[in-house]
Amino acid sequence: MRYPKECVLKECVEAVIRPLEPGDRALMEAFYNRIPESDRWFMNYDVMDPAIMGRWFDAVEKGSVCSILALCEETVVGQGSLYLRGFGATSHVGRFRIVVLPEFRQMRLGTWLLLDLIQLAMDRGLEMLRADLVAGVEDGAIEAVQKFDFFKFAELKNYVKDIHGNRQDLVIMIKRLHKEWSDF
Numbered sequence: 001m002r003y004p005k006e007c008v009l010k011e012c013v014e015a016v017i018r019p020l021e022p023g024d025r026a027l028m029e030a031f032y033n034r035i036p037e038s039d040r041w042f043m044n045y046d047v048m049d050p051a052i053m054g055r056w057f058d059a060v061e062k063g064s065v066c067s068i069l070a071l072c073e074e075t076v077v078g079q080g081s082l083y084l085r086g087f088g089a090t091s092h093v094g095r096f097r098i099v100v101l102p103e104f105r106q107m108r109l110g111t112w113l114l115l116d117l118i119q120l121a122m123d124r125g126l127e128m129l130r131a132d133l134v135a136g137v138e139d140g141a142i143e144a145v146q147k148f149d150f151f152k153f154a155e156l157k158n159y160v161k162d163i164h165g166n167r168q169d170l171v172i173m174i175k176r177l178h179k180e181w182s183d184f
């Protein structure tokens, strides 16, 4: 993949996608400060904790996480991360998460980031991509990934709790990957 990559969003807003770099810590902290707590709740780790953020940068350095940022001028407006196991029974499966600033949502940025994560996963020879999404909360994302041939693999009823303590279903969305886009 060639970076930096320019992309045009709805209303002709321009953004640049590039890999996360070691010096991006302050940019990332500013980004997550603008993400609502109700969205961060579903991230599985507390990105507001400096130690967790540090471990994340270490994981990127080690290669167990591939992370790409979307920037508009000097501000991070979106992030996509691909998590790789690297060993064992699920080493052929990558997991991912995309987060976009609220004011940049529904402008196609999530789609640009998803396309790049799919390509990164294919480049690493992964066979499947997995996203765990919460029904009733992340329905927009569930709908969006289906347009890219993700399908509902399993549903864990009343498995997660939202920020108010209410139980919600966790939907495991899977996409099978091919060596080339043309193999579809």
Ligand SMILES: CC(C)(COP(=O)(O)OP(=O)(O)OC[C@H]1O[C@@H](n2cnc3c(N)ncnc32)[C@H](O)[C@@H]1OP(=O)(O)O)[C@@H](O)C(=O)NCCC(=O)NCCS
Binding pocket: 039, 096, 097, 098, 099, 100, 101, 104, 105, 106, 107, 108, 109, 110, 111, 112, 131, 133, 138, 139, 140, 141, 143, 144
């Ligand atoms: C999910 C998320 C990443 C989508 O990013 P985005 O930049 O808004 O996505 P896009 O503009 O590319 O939208 C792509 C598709 O998503 C769907 N979509 C996005 N937001 C939606 C919403 N609120 N309701 C319904 N559908 C929605 C639409 O189908 C849209 O396709 P269309 O443009 O053809 O109508 C963003 O809303 C976000 O950061 N949410 C909080 C975190 C989260 O839920 N992450 C999902 C984990 S992968």
